[in-house]
Amino acid sequence: MEVKTREEILRELIERAGEYPTGWKAATRRDPESFGEEYYIFHPKAGVYEVKEYPVNPFRSSGVGAHLTPSVPSGLPRLLKEQPGTFGILEVDLAKFLRALQETPDQSITHLDLSEDVGIRIPMRGPSHRTSSTIRSIDASLAKKCRVVDEEFRKLLDRHGLTRAYS
Numbered sequence: 001m002e003v004k005t006r007e008e009i010l011r012e013l014i015e016r017a018g019e020y021p022t023g024w025k026a027a028t029r030r031d032p033e034s035f036g037e038e039y040y041i042f043h044p045k046a047g048v049y050e051v052k053e054y055p056v057n058p059f060r061s062s063g064v065g066a067h068l069t070p071s072v073p074s075g076l077p078r079l080l081k082e083q084p085g086t087f088g089i090l091e092v093d094l095a096k097f098l099r100a101l102q103e104t105p106d107q108s109i110t111h112l113d114l115s116e117d118v119g120i121r122i123p124m125r126g127p128s129h130r131t132s133s134t135i136r137s138i139d140a141s142l143a144k145k146c147r148v149v150d151e152e153f154r155k156l157l158d159r160h161g162l163t164r165a166y167s
Contacts, residue, residue: 001066001145003152006053009065010089016046017089017124024126026087027080035162036063036153041087041124042072050146052153054162062160064152068145084127093119 004012017024020043027040035054042048047070053063096119157163 001068001148003064003066003149006051006061006063006065009049009051009067012067013041013049014089014091014123016043020045022126024124025080025084026126026128027076027131028087028128029131031150031153033150034153034157036157039087042076044072047071048073048076048142050149052149054157056160062156064149064156066145066149068142068149073142080129080131084129086125087128088122088125091121091123093121095119 023045024041024043026042029038030036031038031052034052036052037054039051039053040048041051048068049065050068051063051065053061056062096117098119100118154163
């Protein structure tokens with residue numbers, strides 16, 4: 001299993017969404033031991049992906065992720081009983097989006113038709129569940145892989161100086 005940057009995993013997920021356009025689900029939770037948010041994105045034919053990220057500033061996030069397993073563990077759906085929200089991966093062509101904003105100065109952004117014509121594409125979407133229970137408890141092999149992602153995330157936080165104490 002290879003731990004990749006957040007951007008590399010998102011690109012891989014977008015590619016997989018081209019193969020499997022529907023049937024994706026997600027579970028999210030705040031990581032109790034760090035500044036991060038964890039996202040588990042999965043599909044019956046693509047497996048389980050984990051992305052851990054934290055907001056660098058209001059406009060940028062940083063993180064790591066990995067393809068944890070090629071199949072969805074059988075216990076995962078039973079953890080997701082609560083009413084789901086929705087998730088999506090949003091791709092923005094900034095040049096097209098800015099042009100669209102300039103062409104419609106009287107309208108607010110919320111009234112723009114969110115389509116590829118204005119430079120916005122949502123290649124993957126589906127139900128998302130907020131869970132306090134840990135998905136890692138499903139099986140031991142998934143827990144071990146999640147620990148590898150955790151370690152890489154801690155290294156990222158160290159490199160960015162977030163774990164350094166001030167005196």
